[in-house]
Amino acid sequence: MTVRTTTWTTPQLWAGRATILVVFFLLWEQAAATRFIDPILIGRPSGIASYLWQEIFVTGSLIKDLGWTMLGTILAFLLGSVSGVLVGMVFVTRPTVEALLSPILMALNAMPRIALAPLFLIWFGLGIGSKIAIGFSLAFFIVLSSTVAGGRGVNPDHITLARTLGASDTQTFRKFVLPSAVPVIFNGLRLGLIFALLGVVGGEIIASEHGLGQTLTVLAASFKTSGVFAVIILLALIGVCITWSMTWLENHLLRWR
Amino acid sequence: MNHRAPDAIVGNGAFAPAASGRAGAVHIHRVSVAFARLLVVDDISLGVDQGEFVSIVGPSGCGKTTLLNVAAGLLPADVIRGTYLVGGKAPESGNRDVAYMLARDALCPWRTALENAELGAEIRGVAPGERRQRALELLDKVGLRGFEDAYPKALSQGMRQRVALARTFSLDSPILLMDEPFGALDAQTKLQLEDVLLSLWQRERRTVVFVTHDLSEAVSMSDRVVVMSARPGRIIADVRITLGRPRSVRALQKDLAYHELYSRVWTKLEEGLSP
Numbered sequence: 001m002t003v004r005t006t007t008w009t010t011p012q013l014w015a016g017r018a019t020i021l022v023v024f025f026l027l028w029e030q031a032a033a034t035r036f037i038d039p040i041l042i043g044r045p046s047g048i049a050s051y052l053w054q055e056i057f058v059t060g061s062l063i064k065d066l067g068w069t070m071l072g073t074i075l076a077f078l079l080g081s082v083s084g085v086l087v088g089m090v091f092v093t094r095p096t097v098e099a100l101l102s103p104i105l106m107a108l109n110a111m112p113r114i115a116l117a118p119l120f121l122i123w124f125g126l127g128i129g130s131k132i133a134i135g136f137s138l139a140f141f142i143v144l145s146s147t148v149a150g151g152r153g154v155n156p157d158h159i160t161l162a163r164t165l166g167a168s169d170t171q172t173f174r175k176f177v178l179p180s181a182v183p184v185i186f187n188g189l190r191l192g193l194i195f196a197l198l199g200v201v202g203g204e205i206i207a208s209e210h211g212l213g214q215t216l217t218v219l220a221a222s223f224k225t226s227g228v229f230a231v232i233i234l235l236a237l238i239g240v241c242i243t244w245s246m247t248w249l250e251n252h253l254l255r256w257r
Numbered sequence: 258m259n260h261r262a263p264d265a266i267v268g269n270g271a272f273a274p275a276a277s278g279r280a281g282a283v284h285i286h287r288v289s290v291a292f293a294r295l296l297v298v299d300d301i302s303l304g305v306d307q308g309e310f311v312s313i314v315g316p317s318g319c320g321k322t323t324l325l326n327v328a329a330g331l332l333p334a335d336v337i338r339g340t341y342l343v344g345g346k347a348p349e350s351g352n353r354d355v356a357y358m359l360a361r362d363a364l365c366p367w368r369t370a371l372e373n374a375e376l377g378a379e380i381r382g383v384a385p386g387e388r389r390q391r392a393l394e395l396l397d398k399v400g401l402r403g404f405e406d407a408y409p410k411a412l413s414q415g416m417r418q419r420v421a422l423a424r425t426f427s428l429d430s431p432i433l434l435m436d437e438p439f440g441a442l443d444a445q446t447k448l449q450l451e452d453v454l455l456s457l458w459q460r461e462r463r464t465v466v467f468v469t470h471d472l473s474e475a476v477s478m479s480d481r482v483v484v485m486s487a488r489p490g491r492i493i494a495d496v497r498i499t500l501g502r503p504r505s506v507r508a509l510q511k512d513l514a515y516h517e518l519y520s521r522v523w524t525k526l527e528e529g530l531s532p
Contacts, residue, residue: 155363157359157361157363158363158365160331160357160359160363161357161359161363162380163329163330163331163350163351164329164330164331164350164351164355164356164357165351165376165377165380165381165428166350166351166352166353166380166381167351167380171380175365175376175379175380176365179365179367180365180367182367254367255408256366256367256368256408256409256410257366257410
């Protein structure tokens, strides 16, 4: 069998995708309008659109909540990734420390984080602090394990070369171990950012003053299904933007690959 | 004792104290290397003079790479017996008198060709301007002008090994240790790179210890070819290559004297292989 590749151009592909979505939303609208399926269950695309219009451009409340969620996500991600990379680097360079701490951290990571959320709420309150804590606790371990994996993946030839050149431990680390770990760490960062968002939104759903997760629970509790879908679509868009921007950054920083 | 005297046709295979103190000389006297009771190198004595190009050939596993790794200080001292002096000093990793070239290019994929060529000098603390100048000059010499800013992924195997040559020669070490640097290349590229290596060497006349299993490579480039037996490795011949300098490896392919020397060394190698 021959391997087939698409003969469509990029604009053709995008037009195709748009057509699929338009048909999907039209069918959805029709199903809700004719009460083929109760709109309480599935909302209505027109309702989603008018909710988004209202809350983004008229009251602006969705923008404010989006801001809270993104602030929490970014802070959780920054704290989690910086400490994950640092601890990971200590593990790579100090095997004794890793042997000592790794099982304990593994046990911590095995705990379902959402079950810790009530505890974080008691400790850090209803505000953004508890959301950052949950997001951090997810992002940290992902970045940590990818950093350790990356640090381990150094080419043995590079270590031999470093030794014959008389490189110090610091030089070996800075010039060989760290750069060769960067691509693997990047995969961890990409996942870490997604999981930071997951932790923050999860925390907001459980109990919060602001944020898209909190909006989601309020809307669902009052059966405003179109609003729920609107928030979900917004969250999906954020996820896509995060993945795209990380890929862009990766291609930019790791041109050598 | 089962030590056989090396069958030295010509050369200074035996103890050569006069040469041992010089900066660029390698002096090996009655050296044995054993890993956990496995004897890899058995009672070898070999002197390499300053500025000499010496190849060590032998079957796989004969300990020729081990011999080189000892010189580079890559093996723990407790597996080595005998006297081993590199530039008059005991082997030590990071010895500035030594530049080591591996069988694989070991380029850093995140560095450009120029940055890779600079790497050795950079680690040894050569000033940025000076090392860049030297690296540029060497990239030019190995035929990579115009590829300074290329990343290794964009370079062919042969070009990558040219960069590794430039990295090795950009060090000012008087002794170059090379472990089958052209082993992974196709025949044509190999001939080209052998000539590149010879032209670099002929400019500066540093000491080269070149390990290979390719006899034609050894004969065409060296001043002396040392033939080792199968494990445990012993020296069974030390042949002086009386071809003139400067040489072209490609021109030698049709040279009668070259082929005669080749068959002499080959006979020695065969004797060592037969039990």
